[in-house]
Amino acid sequence: xxIHEYQAKALLKKFDVPVLKNQVVFxxxxxxxxxxxxxxxxxxxxxxxxxxxxxxxxxxxxxxKSTNEEMVINGKxxxxxxxxxxxxxxxxxxxxxxxxxxxxxxxxxxxxxxSIVKRMMIEDGAAIAKEFYCSxxxxxxxxxxxxxxxxxxxxxxxxxxxxxxxxxxxETIDPNIGFQGYQARALAFGLGLSGNAFKSFIKxxxxxxxxxxxxxxxxxxxxxxxLTEDDEIIALDCKMNFDDNAIFRxxxxxxxxxxxxxxxxxxxASHYGLNYIKLDGNVGCMVNGAGLAMAxxxxxxxxxxxxxxxxxxxxxxxxxTINNAFRIMLSDPSVEAVLVNIxxxxxxxxxxANGIIEALKTIELNVPLIVRLDGTNAELAxxxxxxxxxxxxxxxxxxxxxxxxSELFTTKAS
Numbered sequence: 001x002x003i004h005e006y007q008a009k010a011l012l013k014k015f016d017v018p019v020l021k022n023q024v025v026f027x028x029x030x031x032x033x034x035x036x037x038x039x040x041x042x043x044x045x046x047x048x049x050x051x052x053x054x055x056x057x058x059x060x061x062x063x064x065k066s067t068n069e070e071m072v073i074n075g076k077x078x079x080x081x082x083x084x085x086x087x088x089x090x091x092x093x094x095x096x097x098x099x100x101x102x103x104x105x106x107x108x109x110x111x112x113x114x115s116i117v118k119r120m121m122i123e124d125g126a127a128i129a130k131e132f133y134c135s136x137x138x139x140x141x142x143x144x145x146x147x148x149x150x151x152x153x154x155x156x157x158x159x160x161x162x163x164x165x166x167x168x169x170x171e172t173i174d175p176n177i178g179f180q181g182y183q184a185r186a187l188a189f190g191l192g193l194s195g196n197a198f199k200s201f202i203k204x205x206x207x208x209x210x211x212x213x214x215x216x217x218x219x220x221x222x223x224x225x226x227l228t229e230d231d232e233i234i235a236l237d238c239k240m241n242f243d244d245n246a247i248f249r250x251x252x253x254x255x256x257x258x259x260x261x262x263x264x265x266x267x268x269a270s271h272y273g274l275n276y277i278k279l280d281g282n283v284g285c286m287v288n289g290a291g292l293a294m295a296x297x298x299x300x301x302x303x304x305x306x307x308x309x310x311x312x313x314x315x316x317x318x319x320x321t322i323n324n325a326f327r328i329m330l331s332d333p334s335v336e337a338v339l340v341n342i343x344x345x346x347x348x349x350x351x352x353a354n355g356i357i358e359a360l361k362t363i364e365l366n367v368p369l370i371v372r373l374d375g376t377n378a379e380l381a382x383x384x385x386x387x388x389x390x391x392x393x394x395x396x397x398x399x400x401x402x403x404x405x406s407e408l409f410t411t412k413a414s
Contacts, residue, residue, distance in 0.1 A: 001242045003256045004051040006121040008240035015211040018204060018234045022123040024051070028098040034122040035084075035093035045125025046089055048096050050080040050105050052115040053261040055156070055239065057081050060107030062100050063114060071099040080105045080117075083125070093122065108156075118260060126234060131224035132191055133157055134205075136212040138219075145173045147209065149187050153224035179209045196231040204233040216246035265328050272324045274313060281306025283405065284329035284338040284367075286322075288313050288347060296341045299398065303406040308335045313342075322355035326363050337368045337408055341401060344375030353381035360390050368408055369393065372401040 009019045021038075025031045031048065038046050050057055057080030062071040071078040078099045084092045097120055104114035131153030139146040150168045152160045160167055169190035171183040188201045204225075212220045221239040228234060247253050259267045269276030275290075279297075283305045287293040290312060297307040311329060313321050329335055342352050352373055360369075372395035373381045385394050395401035 001244055001247065001253065001257060002053045002261070003240055003242075003253075004053070004119065004121075004258060004261075005049065005238055006051060006119075007256050008238040009235070011215060011240070012208075012211055012235060012238060015207050015214070017207045017211055018232065019238070020124045020126055020234060020236070022121050024119055024121050025097065026119050027101060028094050031097035031120060031122060032090045032094035035090040038122060038124060039089050043089075043124050045083065045085045046093065047123045047125060048082050048084060048093055049121045049123065050100055050117045051119045051121055052080070052105055052110075052117060053258070054105075054107050054109040054115055056107035056109050057105065058154075060105050060110070062117075063104045063106055065103045065116065068104070071103060073099060080107060085125070115261065126226060126236065127229040128226045128236075129229045129231075130227040131236075132227070133160070133223045134208070134225040135219065135221040135223070136209065136217070137221075139172060142172060144175060145212070147171045147173065147179075147183070147187060147205070149191055149225075151191055153226070155223075157221075157223070173209075179206070193227070197227055197233070200227075200231060200233040204235075208235075215240070216243050216249060217241060218243040265331065269311070269324075269328050272321065274311060274321070274325055274328070276312075276325075276328060277310040278332065279307050279309050280334075281308045282334055282336040282409075284308050284311070284332065284335040286311050286313060286325050286329065286338065286340045286342070288342050292341065292343055295398075296339065299402045300339065300405055303402050303409070305337070305405055305409045308332055318351065319355040319358045322352065323359035323362065326359050326365075330363065330365070330367070335367060337370070337405070338365075339401060339405060340369070340371045340373075341398075342373050342375075344373065344377060344381070348377045349373040349375055349381035350377040350384055353384040357384070357388050357390060360392075365390075365392075370395055370401060370404050370408075372396075372398065374398075 006022055006024045012019055023034045025034050035046055060080040062078040064071060073095055078096060082096050100117050105117050106114040133150040133153045135148050148168055148170050150160055152167050169187055171187055173179050184202050184205050187205060188198050193201050217240055219241040222235045224236050226234050226236045242253055263278050265278055266276050283300050285296050285307050287296050293310050293312050300307045309329060311325055313325050329338060369392035371392055393404055395404055
């Protein structure tokens with residue numbers, strides 16, 4: 001689960017992680033009023049940031065939602081992040097936000113589709129001496145949390161890892177003893193810090209690590225992490241993701257969810273307890289279990305096609321679940337075929353077979369369907385499918401399913 005920058009910073013403040021004064025606004029008039037409050041409080045520089053679930057906002061450019069033309073003010077493109085200074089900051093904020101709200105921000109992560117901006121954040125300026133990178137996440141290779149820092153702040157970490165991997169300093173946290181002082185010092189030395197800046201970083205990283213753990217984050221990224229001219233370390237930006245499996249411990253997190261930033265089909269699927277992720281292929285996949293889903297997608301690739309989605313119906317598949325799964329998959333116009341690949345462990349295959357038949361009585365199926373059911377009551381399920389008058393193909397095993405997918409798209413190609 002992703003949240004906006006202003007929400008992430010509000011959570012960090014609860015752990016005394018230093019962030020700049022900020023305020024969220026939802027229209028141009030609110031932006032002007034907020035900017036005036038900052039100026040009245042003594043601010044000479046303010047930053048106005050679009051709040052979308054995408055990186056690269058600083059380089060991203062606003063486009064008119066209707067015409068797709070770039071939004072320009074005084075000959076300069078309006079970006080996702082705009083630094084304002086000089087005369088009449090409230091009027092500048094009003095103009096920028098008016099050109100931004102309900103228009104499309106295109107960044108390297110959004111692609112041409114862009115993201116519609118519905119909220120913005122006004123933030124105080126900072127006297128920046130240096131910019132760094134900092135993140136915390138689970139290292140899947142070791143099964144342990146890892147802290148990464150780099151002197152290359154403000155740059156995509158993937159680019160740093162590819163071109164200058166030696167500039168990334170990592171510390172792996174042993175869960176038996178926790179984050180240690182020598183690790184914090186190693187990170188600070190790796191950034192070349194000394195004196196008051198060194199001390200400020202040590203305090204900062206301990207607070208950030210505590211926030212990461214207690215908030216049950218799956219990823220916490222500060223980019224850039226800045227050193228001010230006063231030798232203070234501040235989180236200038238923040239990207240925060242939560243571990244979905246831990247959300248039951250944080251009921252308040254659901255209030256932070258912005259469904260307008262999520263793919264509509266993925267939002268709808270979540271309402272029915274389905275794990276659905278839209279992909280760019282042509283074969284809709286209905287499976288149970290993440291491991292089987294990954295294997296199924298690999299099989300589809302090897303068969304000469306591409307998966308159109310990741311859809312896990314889980315262990316409680318029933319008529320209603322399968323009906324909604326089919327409806328969501330088939331609403332994707334790129335789906336040219338559907339593969340149902342279910343292994344009956346917790347869920348019985350005959351129950352799934354009945355669910356498929358009942359679902360297809362109410363849903364128009366206009367693409368080929370291949371069904372493979374194995375495991376508990378698989379023979380009974382095969383008999384149920386055989387007696388149905390609905391047009392679909394039955395695969396006897398995993399290899400047979402792969403063969404049928406391959407034949408289907410080989411025939412299409414020829």
